[in-house]
Amino acid sequence: MKYGVLEEVKVVNALINWYGKAGDLSSSCKLFEDLSVKNVVSWNTMIVVYLQNGLAEEGLGCFNVSRAVGNKADHAAFLAVLRVCEAIGAVKVAQGIHGMILCCGFNANMCITTALLDLYAKLGRLEDSSKVFLEIISPDSMAWTAMLAAYATHGYGRDAIRHFELMVDHYGISPDHVTFTHLLSACSHSGLVDEGKHYFETMLERYRVEPRLDHYSCMVDLMGRSGFLQEAYGLIKEMPMEPSSGVWGALLGACRVYGDTKLGKEAAERLFELEPCDGRNYIMLANIYSASGQWKDASRVRNLMKLKGLVRASGCSYIEHGNKIHKFVVGDWSHPESEKIQKKLKEIRKKMKKELGYKSRTEFVLHDVDEDVKEEMINQHSEKIAMAFGLLVISPMEPIIIRKNLRICGDCHETAKAISLMEERRLIIRDSKRFHHFSEGSCSCRDYW
Known part of the structure; x- marks a missing residue:
């Protein structure tokens, strides 16, 4: 201000970016509004600032206004708005942006197409990710790795391995540490223990890639998920570096699955030292007990959590319909169609009992209450409400895609399998760990997650 350079657009753009990263959104907005001549960088910076401050929809609005005032979207604009689409979680918006990318001729841009295939994968559209990848004339290592990551997060371990072998042996692409992180993660999500061990052992010998913390975390997760808890613990003890929270967290998760309270307590105590303010570790240990x-x-x-002032994250599920993202929480009656949703839920439960002889798996309700209370609690989980809503409003030709912020419980997992069989519908549920594809009464995870 003193030197009179607040009309220098490059200086103001840098200030907008700086204030945004510092969390001072109001200062970023004021600088942007006061700027008499805004260039495309100014608009792109504001899109990212909104996104960084948790206002993805405002970022999308900024992108639309930028185009409305005559700015032509460039490389940076498309990369920014693709990140916005991921945060919003709207497939239709992503498809619209995809159309713009094609119209503007950016479909030959490797960075944009890689970001696009990554976006589709994160929104549950693995088939669309594969189509985008196949349309790339000469994919580079980042595009190959992004597609590998897509297979990994969707739990298609065998496809991930075939993709890796094709990438390395046929096309001669050299894998890096990121490639191996996704490959080992794919093996972990699919229970491919022998394959995971093989790639972990050969990554240094054959590919000259030094194992890092992420790779050890994947191996602990792989062995832990498969029930080899002591072997996973032994690997932690042999690590050439200090185990991270990711490594101990993988072991704690496995202890929860297999009910190993002794080892779970040790893993949790290590996590309490590394992440004293992360309530998830306390919840995990409490659930094991x-x-x-x-x-x-x-x-x-749980009392220790309260003393530390830690709050458990509430479970919520999201589903897209009618150009809107619908959010549901446990026992949610706030939706305008709640009565229809609850009626559909009752129909589903009745049909499951009659046709499949299903009984609610109340062992997943980890509270010391009566069985009938447990059953009522588990029947009102957010993902079940979202499934019922999806059955009411989503076309039978389309999959029901649901996002959840926490891990899906076993009873909801069984319910989704039953719905896919009884209603002849495809359901795709993304929880905090991975995607689950339900079809004809089975899940892509093969009940292994």
Whole structure:
């Protein structure tokens, strides 16, 4: 201001970016509004600033206004708006942006097409990711790795391995540490223990890639998920570097699955030292105790959470319909169609009991309450409400795609399998760990997650 350079657009753009990264959104907005001549960089910077401050929809609005005032979207604009689409989680918006990319001739841009295939994968559209990848004339290592990551997060381990072998052996692309992280993750999500061990052992010998923390975390997760808890623990002890929270978290997750309270307690205590303010670790340990009937220990851990002022994240599920993202929480009656949704839920439960002889798996309710209370609690999980809503409004020709912020519970997983069989529908549910594809009564994870 003193030197009178606040009309220098490059200086102001840098300030907008700086304030945005510092979390001072109001200052970024004021600088942007006061700028008499805004260039495309100014608009692109504001899109990213909105996104960084948790206002993805405003970022999308900024992109639309930029085009309306005559700015031609460039490389940076498309990369920014693709990140916005991921945050919003709207497939239709992503498809619209894809159309713009084609019209503007950016479909030959490797960075944009890689970001696009990554976006489709994260929105549950693995088939669209594959189409985008196949349309790339000469994919580079980043595009190959992005497609590998897509297979990994959707739990298609065999496809990920075939993709990796094609990438390395046929096209001569050299894998890096990121490639191996996704490859080992794919093996972990699919229970491919021998394959995972093979690639972990050969990544240094054959490909000259030094194992990093992420790779050890994947291997601990792989062995832990498969029930080899002591082997996973042994690998942690042999690591040439200090185990990270990701490594101990993988072991703690496996202890929860297999009910190993002793090893789970040790993993949790290490996590408490590394991440004293992360409530998820306390919840995980409390759940391990609850599952084994150690209610006093579970209560002690939850009380420790309260003393530290840590709050458990509420479970919520999201589903797209009618150009809108619908959000549901446990026992949600706030939606305008709640009565229809609850009626559909009752129909589903009745049909499951009659046709499949299904009984609610109340062991997943980790509270010391009566069985009928447990059943009522588990029947009102957010993903079940979202499934019922999807059955009401989503065309039978389209898959029902649901996003959840927490791990899907076993009863909801069984319900989704039953719906896919009884209603002859495809369901795709993304939880905090991975995608689950439900069809004809089975899940792509093969009940292994």
